[in-house]
Amino acid sequence: MSDSKEPIDFYFDFSSPYGYFAAAKIEALAAKHGRGVTWHPILLGAVFKLNGQQPLANIPLKGSYAKHDMLRSARWFGLPFKVPSRFPVNTVAPCRAFYWVHDQDAALAKQFAAALYHAYFAEDRDISSAEITANVAAKLGIDKPALSAALNDAAVKERTRSEVDAAIERGVFGSPYMVIDGEPFWGADRLDQMERWLEKGRW
Amino acid sequence: MSDSKEPIDFYFDFSSPYGYFAAAKIEALAAKHGRGVTWHPILLGAVFKLNGQQPLANIPLKGSYAKHDMLRSARWFGLPFKVPSRFPVNTVAPCRAFYWVHDQDAALAKQFAAALYHAYFAEDRDISSAEITANVAAKLGIDKPALSAALNDAAVKERTRSEVDAAIERGVFGSPYMVIDGEPFWGADRLDQMERWLEKGRW
Numbered sequence: 185m186s187d188s189k190e191p192i193d194f195y196f197d198f199s200s201p202y203g204y205f206a207a208a209k210i211e212a213l214a215a216k217h218g219r220g221v222t223w224h225p226i227l228l229g230a231v232f233k234l235n236g237q238q239p240l241a242n243i244p245l246k247g248s249y250a251k252h253d254m255l256r257s258a259r260w261f262g263l264p265f266k267v268p269s270r271f272p273v274n275t276v277a278p279c280r281a282f283y284w285v286h287d288q289d290a291a292l293a294k295q296f297a298a299a300l301y302h303a304y305f306a307e308d309r310d311i312s313s314a315e316i317t318a319n320v321a322a323k324l325g326i327d328k329p330a331l332s333a334a335l336n337d338a339a340v341k342e343r344t345r346s347e348v349d350a351a352i353e354r355g356v357f358g359s360p361y362m363v364i365d366g367e368p369f370w371g372a373d374r375l376d377q378m379e380r381w382l383e384k385g386r387w
Numbered sequence: 388m389s390d391s392k393e394p395i396d397f398y399f400d401f402s403s404p405y406g407y408f409a410a411a412k413i414e415a416l417a418a419k420h421g422r423g424v425t426w427h428p429i430l431l432g433a434v435f436k437l438n439g440q441q442p443l444a445n446i447p448l449k450g451s452y453a454k455h456d457m458l459r460s461a462r463w464f465g466l467p468f469k470v471p472s473r474f475p476v477n478t479v480a481p482c483r484a485f486y487w488v489h490d491q492d493a494a495l496a497k498q499f500a501a502a503l504y505h506a507y508f509a510e511d512r513d514i515s516s517a518e519i520t521a522n523v524a525a526k527l528g529i530d531k532p533a534l535s536a537a538l539n540d541a542a543v544k545e546r547t548r549s550e551v552d553a554a555i556e557r558g559v560f561g562s563p564y565m566v567i568d569g570e571p572f573w574g575a576d577r578l579d580q581m582e583r584w585l586e587k588g589r590w
Contacts, residue, residue: 235449236441246438246560249573259590260580357449370452373576377463387462 191220192378193363195351197228198275198311200359201254202372204301205261209375210362211294217382219364223286223294225279226351227344228272228359235357257372264306273304273312277335280344281317284334285326287343296324394423395581396566398554400431401478401514403562404457405575407504408464412578413565414497420585422567426489426497428482429554430547431475431562438560460575467509476507476515480538483547484520487537488529490546499527 192214196203207223214221232238251267258265278300286293303309303320311317314335322328334340351361355368362369362378367386369378380387395417399406410426417424435441454470461468481503489496506512506523514520517538525531537543554564558571565572565581570589572581583590 237449238439246440249558249560249571252571253573253577256580260583355452357452368452368455370456371576373574374456376579377459380463 189217189219190365191222193224194221195224195226195356195359195361195363197226197272197359198278198297198300198304199272200228201265201305202257203359204265204305205257205263205372206360206362206375207298207301208261208263209372210360213375213379213382217379219382221294223282223297224347224351225275225282225297226356226359227275227279227348229274230348231352231357234352237357258305261372264302266306266308268304268308268310270310270312273310275312276344277314277317278311279348280335280340281321281331283343283347284331284337284340285321292324292326296321296326299324392420392422393568394425396427397424398427398429398559398562398564398566400429400475400562401481401500401503401507402475403431404468404508405460406562407468407508408460408466408575409563409565409578410501410504411464411466412575413563416578416582416585420582422585424497426485426500427550427554428478428485428500429559429562430478430482430551432477433551434555434560437555440560461508464575467505469509469511471507471511471513473513473515476513478515479547480517480520481514482551483538483543484524484534486546486550487534487540487543488524495527495529499524499529502527 192210194206194210196207210221254267255265282293282297282300285296299320300311300317303316304311309316309320311320314332317335318328318332321331354363358370360370360372362374364378364381367381369381395413397409397413399410413424457470458468485496485500485503488499502523503514503520506519507514512519512523514523517535520538521531521535524534557566561573563573563575565577567581567584570584572584
């Protein structure tokens with residue numbers, strides 16, 4: 185970045201279709217306005233527990249609309265999409281894997297996150313599996329045995345937990361959730377408001 | 388309308404800020420594409436009961452974001468807005484009043500709905516009150532004593548109940564909720580997808 189603007193904080197859960205849509209768009213949006221993006225995968229399960237919320241798909245009428253809206257929104261954003269056979273899934277493995285990769289190579293971690301999202305939402309591969317997560321990593325040249333070991337490493341677990349706690353502490357309650365200079369935006373359908381904010385600041 | 392396109396069905400609760408935003412935009416959007424709009428006020432409380440949902444404002448982290456997002460979205464849509472002192476409120480009185488007016492004059496009922504939304508979200512008047520609802524009506528030249536009596540009329544009650552039941556039957560679970568030729572859209576943030584749908588049909 186050519187100036188001193190703060191990066192956008194981007195919170196997401198790997199099981200969130202709207203997180204997938206935002207992940208595909210946010211770097212270009214940020215770059216256009218001279219910003220970087222800090223990616224923060226989180227575990228929505230922990231947040232929902234705190235709030236008494238349920239995943240969209242569990243709410244009777246909302247569930248069938250949700251599937252429909254995911255498919256239409258994927259077309260809206262021009263992204264490949266299949267409704268996963270298992271949805272939502274536990275994303276502890278991809279989340280830990282992300283932070284482990286991130287602490288070695290932050291740029292590679294973003295590629296890895298994009299590849300995990302693609303595996304889950306475009307190829308219907310169950311990324312809750314440590315094996316599948318490690319295979320996605322291996323394709324990017326990441327050391328598979330080292331990554332597989334890291335998934336059960338106490339320090340990696342603690343690193344992931346502290347990221348999730350920090351997100352909750354900050355008020356993150358959904359995915360995607362973006363913060364620009366302290367201003368929060370929830371949902372892939374706030375990318376338009378974010379764009380105006382990046383252009384003009386508070387309007 | 389110059390052709391035979393079906394009107395857009397527009398479901399909303401008078402206590403829903405995003406319903407207010409959509410109500411302010413939907414007629415122009417529809418007219419641009421040769422459509423009319425059928426307005427259907429509903430009682431979200433009945434839907435939430437069925438689904439085990441809670442109003443946004445009752446969910447801890449979501450509540451404070453919700454207020455923030457309402458204010459920002461009002462600026463986004465260019466509409467006057469105050470967070471109401473009481474929110475959400477029971478909207479049985481405005482809902483019954485709407486259907487009573489509608490059955491005499493459908494165009495006037497839309498003006499009345501817009502005026503009720505303005506009273507609640509721009510002037511912070513508590514439209515759950517039968518008296519305030521009737522005052523908003525009176526300003527449009529609607530017979531106030533007749534409207535006040537209608538609020539407790541068995542036929543008007545039944546008419547309202549059957550509208551709400553029909554909406555639930557159709558799968559309406561939130562506000563605003565729009566249906567174009569069978570295609571459902573939930574939220575003021577789907578107006579952009581609706582516009583593309585109106586232009587191109589399924590994309």
